Amino acid sequence: MTRWLDEEEQRTWRAFLHASRALWDRLDRELQRDAGMPHAYYEILVRLSEAPQRMLRMSDLAEATLSSRSRLSHAVARLEEYGWVRREDCPTDRRGQLAVLTDQGFQVLAEAAHGHVEGVRTHLFDQLTPEQAAQLRQISEAMLDHLDPGRALY
């Protein structure tokens, strides 16, 4: 027996759906326009830049970016073409591959970051009160606890 949404829930759901999609589309488009890469690729570069030695196992990188292994393989192949990432064999597991951020990749990321962060501020934080930002964090964490329990955010 389906538990339908009442009027109020319906409106909340649609508002959330549209807001998050509109924000996503906007940021993704800005990044594509200004930095020539989709947000998915940006995220890969960010995670690599924060990792020790700026390198990560493919599977860890996939997990960190909420991406399937397949998707990551394709993405890294392309980032490698651009010269932003390079692959190395993993010394401790012969199945493994390490994705390594190149100096050029780091450069590109550093330039892209300015505009993107400005976008996040303009389109998200500037629109919310500090209380709302705190609420949004709690709400998001509640969702994450359910959807992806036991995951480290950092």
Add this chain to the structure above:
Amino acid sequence: MTRWLDEEEQRTWRAFLHASRALWDRLDRELQRDAGMPHAYYEILVRLSEAPQRMLRMSDLAEATLSSRSRLSHAVARLEEYGWVRREDCPTDRRGQLAVLTDQGFQVLAEAAHGHVEGVRTHLFDQLTPEQAAQLRQISEAMLDHLDPGRALY
């Protein structure tokens, strides 16, 4: 001069990004598995089902689903192949096309809706207190006011 995010904002942003993507992926995947269609197609059917005569101009439908005209054209082409939607010439504007939900399309939608609504409830509303749901709505509306001002939600 870039206004960077502080630690707190950074965490909020990542939590929101991951939560909304995880929710989206989950619902999209469930819909694909249970109803054989991506969420984008589901949304098209929903909007048509709510319209008078179950029909809408292509451009209105595109706007209602936050989709580009091009994307909608491709999507409707496919929905037409499935027999869920059919196109008609617009009687008042010879450039125009009307997308019309077929009876079969309505049937398919009705069946898909059960599982999808259950998913929205399980993965979203069941995880939030009523206060948080109200907050989420206000936050979403604030974002929408900025990203897409003057848009009717319904």
Add this chain to the structure above:
DNA sequence: ATAGACTTGTTGAGCTTTCAATCATCGGCG
């Protein structure tokens, strides 16, 4: 040691989305 199960990462095909180009029609203005 080794068979069987699991993990890692890649590949190719098919599908959806994007982007730019195109065509037809509409509406206003001289």
Add this chain to the structure above:
DNA sequence: CGCCGATGATTGAAAGCTCAACAAGTCTAT
């Protein structure tokens, strides 16, 4: 009327994602 910029919709190619299949390496238990 007839021109012309704006609007409605489609198209094809390129890019990205998904899914299932696969090859290669590791782990466990006997």
